[in-house]
Amino acid sequence: MRSSDFSKRGGRPKVGLTREEVVAAAAEIADRKGMAALTLAALAARLKIKPPSLFNHVAGMAALRRELGMLALRELGDSLSNAAIGKSRDDAVRALADAYRSFARRHPGIYAETLAAGPEDRERNALSERILDVCFKILAGYGLDRRESLHALRAMRSIVHGFSSLEAARAFGIPVSIDESFAWLIDVFVAGLKSARKDAARPQTPREKRAKK
Amino acid sequence: MRSSDFSKRGGRPKVGLTREEVVAAAAEIADRKGMAALTLAALAARLKIKPPSLFNHVAGMAALRRELGMLALRELGDSLSNAAIGKSRDDAVRALADAYRSFARRHPGIYAETLAAGPEDRERNALSERILDVCFKILAGYGLDRRESLHALRAMRSIVHGFSSLEAARAFGIPVSIDESFAWLIDVFVAGLKSARKDAARPQTPREKRAKK
DNA sequence: GACATATAACTAAGTCTATTAGTTTCTCGG
DNA sequence: CCGAGAAACTAATAGACTTAGTTATATGTC
Incomplete structure (x- = not known):
């Protein structure tokens, strides 16, 4: 059920982002540009994804924080x-x-x-x-x-x-x-x-x- | 030019809010409900004003903070x-x-x-x-x-x-x-x-x- | 190898916030 | 009384978060 069950799959580009990767990317934004700059839009852009897709991994901004x-x-x-x-x-x-x-x-x-x-x-x-x-x-x-x-x-x-x-x-x-x-x-x-x-x-x-x- | 020039005017209800009053109201919201709850909409509501009217007193959220x-x-x-x-x-x-x-x-x-x-x-x-x-x-x-x-x-x-x-x-x-x-x-x-x-x-x-x- | 399922992407749309532009209304000084 | 200026308003835009519903992809089964 956890996203990490998919870690074995090698093909990465289009589909298959794990929650860990999403959180790690968010952390990088937060640490580099500050918490105020961490927006779902910015995070999605960095992951080459549209914002709503993030909800497949985290339940929103509050959960991400x-x-x-x-x-x-x-x-x-x-x-x-x-x-x-x-x-x-x-x-x-x-x-x-x-x-x-x-x-x-x-x-x-x-x-x-x-x-x-x-x-x-x-x-x-x-x-x-x-x-x-x-x-x-x-x-x-x-x-x-x-x-x-x-x-x-x-x-x-x-x-x-x-x-x-x-x-x-x-x-x-x-x-x-x-x-x-x-x-x-x-x-x-x-x-x-x-x-x-x-x-x-x-x-x-x-x-x-x-x-x- | 400063809003405080109007402090002599006694009539208060409809028009004539000073910047000090706006800031004080914002401070009260911030202290009571937390900084996250301090929104221009909430502040305007508390002052019985529409949000854009706040810009006559403070130059936006950043200036208010x-x-x-x-x-x-x-x-x-x-x-x-x-x-x-x-x-x-x-x-x-x-x-x-x-x-x-x-x-x-x-x-x-x-x-x-x-x-x-x-x-x-x-x-x-x-x-x-x-x-x-x-x-x-x-x-x-x-x-x-x-x-x-x-x-x-x-x-x-x-x-x-x-x-x-x-x-x-x-x-x-x-x-x-x-x-x-x-x-x-x-x-x-x-x-x-x-x-x-x-x-x-x-x-x-x-x-x-x-x-x- | 085809298919069923589940996962994760997408588009579309709604709400809320901050903000700008332009208009109206009110108050005060002459 | 009237004009100037301050301060309210309405209308509208852009961006953020979020939900709903749809499409595409990959995995695992027969």
């Missing part, structure tokens, strides 16, 4: 998993952060589709959670308790996503190296991970009182 | 300036961070238009720089050198933007308080600001070597 988001989550997950192999603690955190930012730079279009998901989409959330699991495992090396780990996870995500977003938006000026700024930020984060463990020993830290308000 | 971005930058700038009054160092950083996040929560639609600007738009970049100046002044309290200050500025922006974006995207689960996570992250940042000053004394830190690669 969802596919792009899942593609991005899969590839990002792979990159992060690979980056974390054989590393632990600071080295692993830095490798993860670099891999994340690197992905966002290579794939600005589909990266943007990584977020925006409803709580109902189980297939997609599974891909997100795979990524979170990788981060969680790395953070486990710091011996934080459950609550602190979750704070650290959210913090790490905020940091790498925020930096990547701003970089993609060209929101940083030129005067100083952006790589250096990223390294600075990650250094601050890993330093924070270490002091967090000390804080965790004391049951009530100042920050917890503050957050209560 | 630019106006929304500038509105957001003005209001965000005001919020941040107010939040920083009478505070310094850690207190000021926390107040700034809270104000930023609070704005992003109150105005998710127009906040998203805060980024995306080309380097050519001088009027808009002036608004952005006003915000950066506020942050810069606060960071000055930590006695960092110019380069470290810039790293810190970029870091702070990444942190508050990243967290706010993820929160808006409902990317955080439920198990632990989001306020608490934000406070945790900001604590890590302010701790980093202090250790950065120590590092700055040494001319060549490990992180700088790393960033060179």
